[in-house]
Amino acid sequence: MVHEWALAESIIYHVMSQGYRKVKTLKIRLGILQGIDKEILGFSLRELASMNNIEIKDIVFEDEEPLLECSTCGYKWSLSPSALSEEEREAIHFVPEAVYALVKCPKCGSRDFTIVKGRGVSSIEVVSE
Amino acid sequence: MIEDPRIHNIVRNLSSIRNVYAVVSSKGGVGKSTVSTLLALHASRRFETGLLDIDFTNPSTHILLNLNPGELKYEEEKGILPYDLKGLKYFSIVAYTMDKPLPLRGEAARSALRELLAIVKWGRLKLLFIDTPPGMSDEHLDLVYMLRDIVKPIVVSTPSILSVKSAARLVSVLREAGFKWIGFIENMGNESLRGNEVLGDVEYLGYIPYTPGIESCLGSRMVEACIDPGLLDSILSRLIEL
Numbered sequence: 001m002v003h004e005w006a007l008a009e010s011i012i013y014h015v016m017s018q019g020y021r022k023v024k025t026l027k028i029r030l031g032i033l034q035g036i037d038k039e040i041l042g043f044s045l046r047e048l049a050s051m052n053n054i055e056i057k058d059i060v061f062e063d064e065e066p067l068l069e070c071s072t073c074g075y076k077w078s079l080s081p082s083a084l085s086e087e088e089r090e091a092i093h094f095v096p097e098a099v100y101a102l103v104k105c106p107k108c109g110s111r112d113f114t115i116v117k118g119r120g121v122s123s124i125e126v127v128s129e
Numbered sequence: 130m131i132e133d134p135r136i137h138n139i140v141r142n143l144s145s146i147r148n149v150y151a152v153v154s155s156k157g158g159v160g161k162s163t164v165s166t167l168l169a170l171h172a173s174r175r176f177e178t179g180l181l182d183i184d185f186t187n188p189s190t191h192i193l194l195n196l197n198p199g200e201l202k203y204e205e206e207k208g209i210l211p212y213d214l215k216g217l218k219y220f221s222i223v224a225y226t227m228d229k230p231l232p233l234r235g236e237a238a239r240s241a242l243r244e245l246l247a248i249v250k251w252g253r254l255k256l257l258f259i260d261t262p263p264g265m266s267d268e269h270l271d272l273v274y275m276l277r278d279i280v281k282p283i284v285v286s287t288p289s290i291l292s293v294k295s296a297a298r299l300v301s302v303l304r305e306a307g308f309k310w311i312g313f314i315e316n317m318g319n320e321s322l323r324g325n326e327v328l329g330d331v332e333y334l335g336y337i338p339y340t341p342g343i344e345s346c347l348g349s350r351m352v353e354a355c356i357d358p359g360l361l362d363s364i365l366s367r368l369i370e371l
Binding site: 002003005006009010011013014016017071090091094095096097098100101102111114115119120121124 | 137138205225226227230234236237248250
């Protein structure tokens, strides 16, 4: 079982901590930079929900495009995971902050940039029954 | 989203470890990585022990352990399993950065730390040593405030007055944060800091003498060839009983 399981654990424990037991819709916004496998994440969420006696009717994933902003020159750009090597994609998959070792601002070459959005799990919305 | 969902998993992951020690100091160069590595290696002979390097910008425990970043392969099992180094469970981000420079602003360092603590599955350990970067930045604040019920701090200082003063400031911050127990290890010293009043009410755990060549010696992973193991035994005997 891959590490999406650990991401699912965080989400389910978060839902539990909010006191939800019956969920109509679990809406999760996922930054595509991390390259999370939605099928595996969905499976893990359902397994963990069942193990923790939580009913979830629907799981909805929303993609969030990555947006990076250079702290030196202010340039903003998107980064498609397909532009990276397999090794780089794998590193960012496990720890998205590895991107700071692998990418530079395409305009000025600075390594001082921030991931404005599209990093990984960025929001969890619960619609209860 | 009000809170970071990873925090729940972090607490669960670390709760299966009997003692989590963060090896800290405000000053760089006092030997946190050397102390963490010595203790973790020596402890792993007798106890289930882990070593986590969270000095993301300047990781160095893999250098001390004579590990090439390319050989650090982590298996996945409902998360990431730490590398098994002949009994010592080990994790460093260098496996992903390939030892390239990793400049991180505070918030990014905090997020990287939370990600790792949430996904790395240590299992049941008696001891986990966390080698931290110097200073008192976002990663430390997470350990100090978010995980203060789980993590115990061990402050490292050399006998230099500059290092001692810096350690005293750090002890003060840790006390304010509510830590009842703060351990202290004197590195590159000869027990001259035992009972030092400047440091305040810390528990003096022991000292590690200045040992030329200790960094290259550690690469052999034979601690007893590097320093008197009795010095580490006395520190560990206290750490294991807390």
